[in-house]
Amino acid sequence: MIRSRLKELVDRCFVDGVQQGLWTGDAAGKYTVEIPKHENQGDFSTNIALVIAGLEKRNPRELAARFAALLEAERELIAAVAVAGPGFVNITISHSVWQQVITTVEAAGEQFGRSRVGGDRRVMVEFVSANPTGPLSVGHGRQAILGDAIARLLEATGHHVYREYYYNNAGRQMRVLGESVRARYLELVGEPDSFPEDGYQGEYIYDIARELVAEAGDGLKDVVEVEPFQRKAEAVIFKDISATLARMGIVFDKYFNERSLYENGAIDEVVAELRAKGLVYEEQGATWFRTSRFGQEKDRVIIKSSGEPTYRLPDIAYHREKFRREFDWLIDIFGSDHIATIPDVLAGVTALGYEADKVTVILHQFVTLLRDGKQVKMSTRKATFVTVDELLDEVGADAARFFFMMRKPDSQLEFDLDLAASQSQENPVYYVQYGHARLCSILRQAGEKGVAVGADSDVDTALLGEDDEIALLKAMAAFPALIESAALQLEPHRVIFYLMDLAGRLHSYYNKHRVIGDDPALSQARLSLIVALRTVFRNGLHIVGLTAPETM
RNA sequence: GCGCCCGUAGCUCAGCUGGAUAGAGCAACGGACUUCUAAUCCGUAGGCCGCAGGUUCGAAUCCUGCCGGGCGCGCCA
Structure with missing residues (x-):
């Protein structure tokens, strides 16, 4: 906001300098205006x-001094200019400019921080995409929160976001699930069948079987096909998964299933197209895709000798469907264990004539759970993993969201259950939320004491001259740019770090200065600051899907 | 063996994509409640940014090579 105004000013001075012959125009677009560290x-x-010195082999300090002289003439934004270090030009903005931020925030209200940079681009975010073979585990939880936070950030910046969940229901995995349910069903109606060797052992399989018993008694005991059991399992588990996601405030626009790709002929079309382009061949009874043409080590099988496709084929077909649906940007969020599939899919869509550049893949590392300072051992096979539901029972949706967002996707995430569940000072979720509650509390007090939070015409924001007040104003001014860059870089964790920093500044300020005091004009000014801060807290929390409690 | 990710304070992690003197939260130690919520604040201590080279005015950040950890490398998904 202010930074972009300053950037324009710097650009103008740069051009002035070129016209005056102080330097050439070579540095245009190469220099930056940044917030310094100290x-x-x-x-x-x-x-x-x-930058100019580097290009023209001249003395940077001298150039800096000349540039500073040009900036000195501009007094509406700038209070001071200084040359420092190896040749940086440091600029101090007038207090009055920072103080205007309060008006800007209040004028924008809920829209402060939101923007239109997305230009209505249509974006699909595919995430979770766990096959419905059981409840969501904490790994899926991270992905669910990460994907949803990215989706929310993109929505906040003027993108049209479509959330999609893709699942495989045509393959072996779901068949085994059906067989597992049938085995439990038969066991329950007194006709034990051998449980499949690689079957799903979780207790939830019994639950599904019990539902079948309740509905059909032993009427299904002679059914040989696995189909009815599989369908039932899929339906029940999906109902649970959707409910779990809803607990975290996540709603998908579409659950896209693999089977539909067979039913509408998409799979056959993809094979035919690739074959027409000479990118497919038969060997040892299988059908191979020439992925080696796309920079890979070797070709890959897309149809097994059994006639069954490998997962690659439907994945490619699915991504072709995404392209056909005319999204401008396709974001895939996968666990790091899916890394091997990405080159295949990208090779596939490239081969089919689409721009793979439109696909951004975010891989997130795994989650380890910590309880009593020790790692919780989890195994999917034995169904001893901790489910998202259990996690939500234990720590609540806000803490789960916060902790899953706290780390960038590239980092492995250590989730400390005791910390997330603790209602105490070391829990960062409460630290931030308490900031918002505290602001609300001050405003409640002001109301009770009849100190009206005046229309801003009565408020003299020039009274906000304390260092920590200026620092708070600066932090608020930086919020829109932060949201924009967190959105475009797909990095929700930056919002969390911003909010923790803002909360720190607020708590510190609160302990040092009284908002409602003896001086009515000062109280008014400070209350206007509190109102603006509340807006920023609320917007920040809401943009990433956290609640903003008014009391705690 | 090959590919991707990670390695920063005792622990968990940031570091705005190459900037100036290295950052936060926990944990440790010492302080602050007659006050708008102490779920808070103030202070102290803590570092060979894995190691070694290279690129340049300038490197935690970029390139190369090692070391250590994670995930992959199927006619499983």
């Missing part, structure tokens, strides 16, 4: 002199 280095800093 507070004694001004509010903003530009490396323009260093």
Whole structure:
């Protein structure tokens, strides 16, 4: 906001300098205006002199001094200019400019931080995509929160977001699930059948079987096909999965199933197209895709000698469907164990004539759970994993969201159950939410004491001159740019770090200064700051799907 | 063996995509409640940014090679 205004100013001074013959125009677009690391280095800093010096082999400090002289003339934004270090030009913005942020925030209200940079681009975010063979585990939980937070950030920045969940219901995995349910069913109606060797052992399989007994008694005991059992399992488990996701505030626009790709002929079309382009061949009874043409080590089987496709084929067909549905940007969120499938899918869509550039894949690392300081051992096979539902029971939706968002996807995530569940000071979720509650509390007090939070015409924001007040104003001013960049970089964790920082500044300020005091004008000014801060907290929390409690 | 990710304070992790003197939260230690919520604050201590080279005005960040950890490398998904 202010940074972009300053950038325009710097650009103008740069051009002025070119016209005056102080330097050439070569550095255009190469220098930056940034917020420096240390507070004694001004509010903003530009490396323009260093860039020019590098290009023209000149003395950076001298160039910096000349550039500073040009900036000095601009007094509406700038309070001070200084040359520092190897040749940085540090710029201090006038307090009055920061103080105007309060008006800006209140004018925008709920829209503060939201933007239209997305330009209505249509984006699909595919995430979770767990096959309905059992309840969601904590690994899926991370993906669910990550994907939803990314979706929310994109929505906040003017994208049209479509959330989609893809699952395989045509393959072996779901067949085994059906067989597992049938075995439990037969066991329950007194006709024990051998349980499949690689069957699903979880207690939930019995639950599904019990539902079948309740509905049909022993009427299904002579059914040989696995189909009815599989369908039932899929339906029941999906109902549970959707309910779990809903507990976290996640709703998908569509559950896309693999089987539909067979039914509408998409699978056959993909094979035919690839074959027509000479990218498919038969060997040892299987059908191979020439992935080696796309920079891979070797070709891959897409149809097994048994006639059954491998997972690759439907994955490619599914991605072709995404392209056909005319999205501008396709975001896939996968666990890091799916890394091997990505090149195949991208090779597939490239081969079919689509721009693989439109696909962004985010791989997230695994989650380890910590309880009593020790790692919780989990095994999918034995169904000893901790489910998302159990996690939500234990720590609640906000803490789960917060903890899953706290780390960038590339990092493995250690989820400390005791910390997330603790209602105490070391829990960062409460630290941030308490910030918002505290602001609400101050405003409640103001109301009770009859200190009206005046229309901003009565408020003299120039009274907000304390260092920590200016720091709070600066932090608020940085919020829109933060949201924009977190959205475009697909990095929700940055919002969390921002909120923790803002909360820290607020709590510190609160302990140092009284908002409602003896001086009515000062109280008014500070209350206007509190109102603006509340807006930023609320917007920040809401944009990433967290609640903003008014009391705690 | 090959590919991707990670390695930063005792622990868990940030570090705005190459900037200036390295950051936060926990844990440790010492302080602050007659006050708008102490779910808070203030202070102290804590570092060979895995190691070694290279690129340049400048590297935690980029390139190469090692070391250590995770995930993959199927006619499983």
